[in-house]
Amino acid sequence: MNKYTLSKRQVVNELSTFYSFLAGFLIALIIGSVILLIQDKSPIDTFSLMFKLSIGSVNSLSSSLNKATPLILAGLGIAIINTVKLWNIGAEGQIFMGAIGVNLIYINFQLTSSTSFIFLLLVSAFVGGAVCILIPAVAKVLFGVNEIITTLLTNYIVIGLTIYLVNGPWKDPGSLNFPAAAYVGKEVYLPTIFGKLSYGFLICILFTAFAHYLKNSSVFGYEMRIAGGSEMTAIYAGINAKQKAFFAMLIGGGFAGLAGGIELLSQTHRVSTGISQGFGYTAIIVAAITGMRPIGIFLVGSLFGALSIGGSVIQTIGVSTYIADIIQVSTLFGALVIQFFFNYQLKRADDG
């Protein structure tokens, strides 16, 4: 009887994540095409229109990159937390909390210099995200409570809090009963670099570089990797594994909070339930596809931003926007399957 076993490959191609992403994306396009063909739509026409309307002009390109900004920042936060082998499912809530942090400071303080005021608001967005993950982080390091559950649950709490704020204390009387807080003043809008491209994207580039450095070249990143590999090894090496996990979670939460702050200051300009359109969840997909690599998150996040913009405009030719979601999710699915075959090989067992 022939038995096959899966064994881990000793050496995994360094570009394997990239190849699996490409293969996954190709699989996703094929799946998308099949669905379009079933609906009697031409895949080539649809995809080329999506392409044109998402990156074909300065304006569409800058919309795509603006859309990518929160995905990338939240994805980076997830990747940092994953260095200690923990999962952050709460980026969505942290994004909201970042926006809430901005508005809280905005309505209570006034700075004359708008540059330093914007800076202060972005810092409070980061702090907001970190505060949002504080309870899951404390529960994790003190009692070992599963962070996947707690971070997921905080999403519902924070979205509930947002609904309460925009219907209650922060409700804008001028919003004609639409549940939203008042707009922030124009003086704290994030300026644009060119076209519609916000300075938020520049911040996003800086934070990508920072996350890349933190994960790969810093002492803190090294200690996080060891703590994530084995808590016992960390203790043996004199590394406080719990402390690393705690700070990794706070920093990661802060990244997602910053995403919410930038979204508020550059796009929505007010707190409402529309601050995030599921960015925190899509960011999990982005981070997972790239194997938690910051540069990869930047690239795939940008692509997914373009896909969202492209998806929203193809409605004009009668195609559902959900085709963009299908492509995003199928890319993850395809990439994970292909990555599996990069990491493992089928071997024939000698012993029957």
Next chain:
Amino acid sequence: MSNKFLETRNVTKTFGKIKALDDVNFSLYKGKIHGLLGENGAGKSSLMNVLSGIYQPEKGSIYLDGQKEKILSPDIASQLGIGMVHQEFRLVESFSIKDNLTLSKSNIYKDNFLKSFKKYSEIFALNVNENEIISDLSVGEKQKIEIMKLIFNDSNIMLLDEPTAVLTPQETSQLKNSLVTLAQEDMKTIVLITHKLKEIKEFTEIVSVMKNGKMVAKDLATKDVTDNQLIELMMSTVKTSTVDKDNKIGQIKLNVESINFIDEVSNIKKLEEINFHVKSGEILGLAGVSGNGQVELANIISGIEKIFEGKIIINNKDVSNKGVRSRKKLNLSYIPENRLGVGLAPGVSVIDNSIVRDYFHTKLGPHLSKNKTSNFLESLIKQFSIKAPNPKAEISTLSGGNMQKLLMGRELVGDPDVIIASQPTRGLDVNAVDAIHNLLIDQRNKGSAIFLISEDLDELFKLSHRLLVIFEGKIVKSFNTIDANINDVGLAMAGASE
């Protein structure tokens, strides 16, 4: 002793080139407690695994009640009434006691569960409700449920693999009473694997001894044999050490003063009044069957375990209240027994694992120098001839020998003053063992003080100048390896009192 209930004839089981069981004949008698004695790796567990259907022997046959049987799986074994309690419990932690006891299809007390549970609770002096969840029980209580599970599954032959290893002395004597009752009243046939001579004496009527996969003595009447005879049967002869032991011995480097330690979780005293010192250029061996406090002692010396009584002095500095880092800075190296999981972090790359001890030397502020780390790994690979083709490969893709060389190399490269080496060659092949031994001898000659914890008497006699024996958390004897008798060491390890 006429009615053989179970018998194995000429059973042989090999793993690769190693004969785990070599032509083994073994008999069990109805209603008797049978002791099975032997060093680690003598083949006791392999024999039990054959009887319980986990291993299939290449040669030989098994007879039950005179009838030849093929025990192809644990399921068949349990249908034949053979059950085993493994050292690691096989209970469903989230289920209740009742669910665990009635889980098996061969269960015979489904209908009158409560009555039987009460009866056996009395025999085992178990004082818990049947609806209690397993994970809420103490280790001793879980042990009782494991054995009770065999009874509920109608096993007439009960194989117990070191059941007392996890028990307190009181629990052990309680277990003895329960097993004797089971043998006498229920006519259960019980096999007890243990390293402790005292337990052989107290628990069993018959004892068999294994050595290197062979049954060297069969069906001895326990009351007629002496401790010395058993130890002589059990211990192999030690090769004469070829290592030069007349090297220069210097100042005291490590001083351990009256260490007492109580395990917080189980509330069991794990170490009692441990005192010793190791000098520069000296290898001090600690012999003992594992689980007698060695891990706890190593963790206390290295700074991992912080709550204990007593003093640890390294290089004349009292470090009892200091952490792992400051002890490393006094040039202490610790090679832990658990290679992958403590010494090395699984899921992390070779290069990351190579700098666990010294990464603070390669950092520039918050920055970890890539050049310094890869140079460090390269020099380790060269100096200790480690086969690690890709620095970024995950550590567990290396062979056991190469993992251990990387770990040893990492800990030895800075010429440490004090080295704690715990089971440094366990599970390695002959060549790797030699390589590791040479590393330790070189380091000794350079003036390190080495504390070598091992179960392997060959290794201890080969390398160490002096030898301490630990038993149930106490240093029970010390020897000079030059004139020590291996049987005396064996007796001390098995807890024989003079």
